[in-house]
Amino acid sequence: MLSLREGFDRYPKPKDITYSYGTAGFRYIGDLLDSVAFRIGIIASLRSISLGGKTIGIVITASHNPPEQNGVKVIDPMGEMLPQEWEPFANEFANCETFEEFQKYIKQKLQQVPDQRVRPRVILARDTRASGPHLLKAALDGIAVINGTATDFGMLTTPQLHYLTRCFNDPKFGRNTENGYYEKLLSTTRRILSLYDYTFLPSVTVDTANGIGGDKLSRIDSLSDVLNFGVINGKTDHPELLNVDCGADYVKTQQKLPAELQKSSPKPDQLYASFDGDADRVVCYFVDGKTNKFRLLDGDRIATLFATFIGSLLKQLSGVDITMGIVQTAYANGSSTKFIQEELKLPVYFTPTGVKHLHHKAQQFDVGIYFEANGHGTVLFSKKYTSELSIFLATTTDTKQKAAAQTLLLLADLINQTVGDSISDLVTVMVALKIMGKSVNSWGADYTELPNRLFKLKVKDRSAFKTTDAERKLVSPSGLQAKLDEEISKYKQGRSFVRASGTEDAVRVYAEAETQEECDNLGSGVCELVKAFS
Numbered sequence: 001m002l003s004l005r006e007g008f009d010r011y012p013k014p015k016d017i018t019y020s021y022g023t024a025g026f027r028y029i030g031d032l033l034d035s036v037a038f039r040i041g042i043i044a045s046l047r048s049i050s051l052g053g054k055t056i057g058i059v060i061t062a063s064h065n066p067p068e069q070n071g072v073k074v075i076d077p078m079g080e081m082l083p084q085e086w087e088p089f090a091n092e093f094a095n096c097e098t099f100e101e102f103q104k105y106i107k108q109k110l111q112q113v114p115d116q117r118v119r120p121r122v123i124l125a126r127d128t129r130a131s132g133p134h135l136l137k138a139a140l141d142g143i144a145v146i147n148g149t150a151t152d153f154g155m156l157t158t159p160q161l162h163y164l165t166r167c168f169n170d171p172k173f174g175r176n177t178e179n180g181y182y183e184k185l186l187s188t189t190r191r192i193l194s195l196y197d198y199t200f201l202p203s204v205t206v207d208t209a210n211g212i213g214g215d216k217l218s219r220i221d222s223l224s225d226v227l228n229f230g231v232i233n234g235k236t237d238h239p240e241l242l243n244v245d246c247g248a249d250y251v252k253t254q255q256k257l258p259a260e261l262q263k264s265s266p267k268p269d270q271l272y273a274s275f276d277g278d279a280d281r282v283v284c285y286f287v288d289g290k291t292n293k294f295r296l297l298d299g300d301r302i303a304t305l306f307a308t309f310i311g312s313l314l315k316q317l318s319g320v321d322i323t324m325g326i327v328q329t330a331y332a333n334g335s336s337t338k339f340i341q342e343e344l345k346l347p348v349y350f351t352p353t354g355v356k357h358l359h360h361k362a363q364q365f366d367v368g369i370y371f372e373a374n375g376h377g378t379v380l381f382s383k384k385y386t387s388e389l390s391i392f393l394a395t396t397t398d399t400k401q402k403a404a405a406q407t408l409l410l411l412a413d414l415i416n417q418t419v420g421d422s423i424s425d426l427v428t429v430m431v432a433l434k435i436m437g438k439s440v441n442s443w444g445a446d447y448t449e450l451p452n453r454l455f456k457l458k459v460k461d462r463s464a465f466k467t468t469d470a471e472r473k474l475v476s477p478s479g480l481q482a483k484l485d486e487e488i489s490k491y492k493q494g495r496s497f498v499r500a501s502g503t504e505d506a507v508r509v510y511a512e513a514e515t516q517e518e519c520d521n522l523g524s525g526v527c528e529l530v531k532a533f534s
C-alpha cells in the first residue's frame with residue numbers, strides 16, 4: 001500500500017501556484033494538476049469518512065474550457081456539489097507545501113469525525129481530455145493512502161457521475177450503473193409519451209463539442225425506440241478538438257452556429273442543440289426559415305419553456321398547492337426576467353454565478369427552476385410536490401387531469417435532480433415542445449432579447465474585484481461602482497456589471513442595452529473604466 005509520505009513525494013506541489021476551489025472545483029492546465037488530483041482523492045475520502053462511509057464522487061473535467069485544461073471536483077452523496085464550508089479546507093490542503101502541514105490537515109479533519117475507522121468509498125469518472133488518465137491515477141492514489149475503496153466509471157458525462165453518486169447513497173433514485181442512467185431516462189420518456197399516444201420524438205441534431213456527450217448520445221440511440229439523435233462534432237477520440245469552434249459555450253458566447261454547421265445548410269425552423277465538453281450545459285437554436293437568421297435559445301429560454309410547460313400542466317389541476325420559483329444569475333437577459341415576472345407571473349431570484357448557488361436557492365420551492373444563461377440548469381421538485389400530485393392522482397377521475405398529473409410526476413424522474421444535464425434537459429425540451437405543440441419559432445417569439453455582450457479582461461489582480469448583491473455591484477476597487485453607475489445611466493435599458501471569473505484568470509464584463517450599438521458602447525465604456533482601475 002502507498003504510504004502518505006510516498007504519495008506526498010510522488011505528487012509534489014508546484015511551488016509557484018496557489019490553487020483555489022473555484023466556481024466548479026480546481027481548474028488549471030492539466031499538466032499542473034497532479035498534486036491537486038492526488039489531494040482531491042484524499043479530500044473526497046475524508047468527506048466520505050466524515051459522513052460515516054457514504055459514497056462520494058470525483059469528476060475529472062474542465063467542461064467547456066480548452067483541451068489542455070483540466071479540473072477536479074467533489075460530488076456529495078445526494079449528487080450535489082461539495083458544501084461550501086469544505087472549500088476553505090480544500091484550498092488550504094491543496095496548497096500546503098510541507099509534509100508536516102499536509103499530515104496535520106488530515107489528522108485535524110479525522111479528529112472531527114465520529115468514527116475514524118470508517119472505510120471511505122469514492123467513485124470517479126472523467127471526460128475525454130488527454131490529461132484525464134494520469135489525473136485519475138493520482139486521484140486513485142489519494143484514495144489509496146486513506147485506505148479507501150475506489151470505483152472508476154471510466155469516461156462519463158459530469159451529470160452521469162452526479163446521478164451515480166446519488167444512486168449509491170439513495171438506491172430508490174435509480175440503478176447505480178451507466179445503463180441504469182439510460183434505463184431511467186428512456187423508460188420515463190416512453191411513459192410520458194404514451195400518456196399522449198405518442199410513440200417517439202422527432203430526431204434532433206446535436207453538436208456534442210467533440211466531447212463525451214457524443215458517445216453517450218450514440219449509446220442512447222442504440223438502446224432506444226423513442227429518441228433519436230444526429231450527432232455532429234462527435235469525435236470523442238480526438239481530445240485536441242474538444243470545444244474547438246463548437247459546443248455550447250462557443251455558440252452562446254459567439255452567438256453563432258458551430259463552425260461545422262456554418263459550412264453545411266442547417267434545415268430551417270428545426271431544433272438543433274449544442275452540449276459542452278462534459279455535457280452538463282445545453283443551448284438550443286434554429287435557423288429562421290423566413291429571415292435565414294440564426295436564433296439562439298439559451299439557458300434563459302429553456303428556463304422559460306420549462307416554466308411555461310410545467311405551469312400549463314399545473315393549471316389543469318385544481319386545488320393542488322405547489323410553489324414555483326425561478327432562479328437566475330446576473331447574466332440572465334433582462335427580457336427573460338421581465339417575461340417571467342410579467343407574463344408568467346412567477347417570482348425570480350438572483351444568486352451569484354455557479355450552479356452550487358443556484359441549486360440551493362431552487363431547493364426552496366416545490367418546483368425550483370434554475371438556469372444559467374449559458375445553458376447549465378435543471379428543475380428541482382420537492383417531496384411535497386410528489387405527495388400532493390400523488391394524492392391528486394388517486395382522487396381524480398378526469399382523464400386529462402390524470403395525464404397532466406402523471407406527466408408532472410414523471411418529469412421529476414426525467415429531469416436530473418442532482419445537477420444540470422445536457423441530455424435530460426434536451427429530452428425535456430423535446431417533450432415540452434411536443435406536448436405543447438409548440439414550434440421552435442413560437443418558442444423563440446416568447447420574448448425579444450435585449451442585445452447583450454460579454455467581455456473578458458486580463459487584469460493585474462482579479463481578487464481586487466469584490467462584489468455584492470448577487471454579483472451585480474462592485475464593493476472593491478473602491479469608487480469603481482460609482483463610475484460604472486454613471487456610465488450605465490447614459491443608456492436606455494442599460495445594465496452592466498463586472499466580476500472576477502471563478503474559473504479563469506480574468507475579469508468578466510457584461511453589458512446589455514436597448515440596441516446593439518448602445519450595448520457595444522456601454523460594454524466598451526465599462527471595459528475602459530475597469531482597465532483604468534486595475
Ligand SMILES: CC(=O)N[C@H]1[C@@H](OP(=O)(O)O)O[C@H](CO)[C@@H](O)[C@@H]1O
Nearest residue numbers: 023024354355372374501502503504
Ligand atoms: C459567465 C459564465 O458563463 N460563467 C461560467 C463560468 O464561471 P466563471 O466564474 O464566470 O468563470 O464557468 C462556470 C462553471 O462551468 C459556470 O457555472 C459559469 O456560468
Ligand SMILES: [Mg+2]
Nearest residue numbers: 063276278280
Ligand atoms: Mg460543463
